[in-house]
Amino acid sequence: MDDHGRGSGPRPPDSGEDPLDRGTPDPLPYEGVWRFTAPAVDVSVPQARHAVRDLLYRQGVPVSDDLVQGLLLIVSELVTNAVRHAALLSPMLAVEVAVGAEWVRVSVEDNHPYRPTALEAAHSETGGRGLLLVREVTREAGGVCDVEHTSSGGKVIWAALPLKPVRVS
Secondary structure (H helix, E strand, O other): OOOOOOOOOOOOOOOOOOHHHHOOOOOOOOOEEEEEEEEOOOOHHHHHHHHHHHHHHHHOOOOOHHHHHHHHHHHHHHHHHHHHHOOOOOOEEEEEEEEOOOEEEEEEEEOOOOOOOOOOOOOOOOOOOHHHHHHHHHHHOOOEEEEEEOOOOOEEEEEEEEOOOOOOO
16 A cells, blocks of 8 residues: 555545645655564464554554554454464465554455454353454444455455544643
């Protein structure tokens, strides 16, 4: 992706302004797209979470603590799913963070062709709710999430959350 966070990706609802009246604004200092790969192993889960957190802070993205925690939970769940369910066919996974002026999108890509679905799990089970959790965290933040097939036959699972003004006390 080379759209530096301003592409056709998901965004919060239109503010009502005519984009032709604004022209094309210069990117904000924190806007961009960052991508890294990791092996599909357990240790990659906390490493991906820490890398995303550090990136958001290093770039100065105006995110609230709640939004950061939601993004990190989403990254943890998506990387865990790739490690648990796709590693056999996809020994590597990719994590991408795209930040625009009004949204932040995290995605995890693997080369496994299976498109997962969010399943209800019995209360006695300790796993199986990851995608439900991703969907709920995304919905509560006012964002969107989806699964798409890649041109290489794999999939990318993403969640985009709106950036809300951070209140400084």
